[in-house]
Amino acid sequence: MGHGWEGVVLKLFRGKDFTFTVTGAEQVTERYRRVHFTDSGMLAAIGTHPTMWVRLWFDNAGKPHQRAYTLVDPDVEAGTFSLEFALHDGCASDWSRKAEPGQTIEATVQGTGFDVPDPLPERMLVIGDPASLPAINSLLEVEPKLPATIWFETSHDSDHELPLRLDPDRHDLRTVPREDDQLVADVKANLPGLVEDPSGTFIWIACDTSTTRTLTSYVLKELKIPKDRVKALGYWKTA
Numbered sequence: 706m707g708h709g710w711e712g713v714v715l716k717l718f719r720g721k722d723f724t725f726t727v728t729g730a731e732q733v734t735e736r737y738r739r740v741h742f743t744d745s746g747m748l749a750a751i752g753t754h755p756t757m758w759v760r761l762w763f764d765n766a767g768k769p770h771q772r773a774y775t776l777v778d779p780d781v782e783a784g785t786f787s788l789e790f791a792l793h794d795g796c797a798s799d800w801s802r803k804a805e806p807g808q809t810i811e812a813t814v815q816g817t818g819f820d821v822p823d824p825l826p827e828r829m830l831v832i833g834d835p836a837s838l839p840a841i842n843s844l845l846e847v848e849p850k851l852p853a854t855i856w857f858e859t860s861h862d863s864d865h866e867l868p869l870r871l872d873p874d875r876h877d878l879r880t881v882p883r884e885d886d887q888l889v890a891d892v893k894a895n896l897p898g899l900v901e902d903p904s905g906t907f908i909w910i911a912c913d914t915s916t917t918r919t920l921t922s923y924v925l926k927e928l929k930i931p932k933d934r935v936k937a938l939g940y941w942k943t944a
Contacts, residue, residue, distance in 0.1 A: 721747075
């Protein structure tokens with residue numbers, strides 16, 4: 706399958722192409738699926754970092770469609786990893802539901818990156834939702850002993866069953882239903898009390914594009930947190 710103009714652009718930016726092979730899959734919840742892969746040498750060639758993501762290419766009614774997914778439990782030596790899919794209507798979710806061992810899918814690696822905050826904050830502040838769950842888990846593993854407060858937006862009852870890798874002694878989870886901008890309101894009401902020194906704070910935001918933009922503007926302009934202490938990326942767009 707050709708990758709269209711998006712593939713051409715990624716090539717110009719030195720994107721590297723790989724083919725992954727499915728080794729298995731499991732249904733985590735009714736709306737969340739994990740698929741396991743071998744990497745065709747990708748991890749050994751590129752290495753790994755927290756929140757690392759790859760672009761998968763799907764066939765969408767005969768046209769190429771790419772979506773980004775965060776690696777789960779990458780094993781460089783074994784050349785294996787998993788990807789997790791928040792299920793909804795669309796070609797990517799449909800593909801994950803039907804994925805079987807031996808099936809292959811094309812992927813491109815370009816644009817991913819993460820720098821561990823230096824100096825480390827006293828508490829990591831994380832804002833996300835099911836789409837960014839794999840990235841949240843990998844982020845919490847950067848410094849396992851570092852306390853963290855996590856705002857996690859939910860849309861369905863089963864979202865409360867998702868496998869957040871929390872340490873109850875260090876991680877404070879705050880679930881917020883996705884309705885009437887409650888996440889933005891809750892963050893604005895409670896985040897300022899956790900920011901003693903803006904220059905020593907680290908905030909990671911990955912929700913839908915609109916929410917991410919709103920909260921990023923808030924922490925930069927209202928809380929005066931330096932730009933290099935904020936990592937934000939819109940993971941999906943609302944209809």
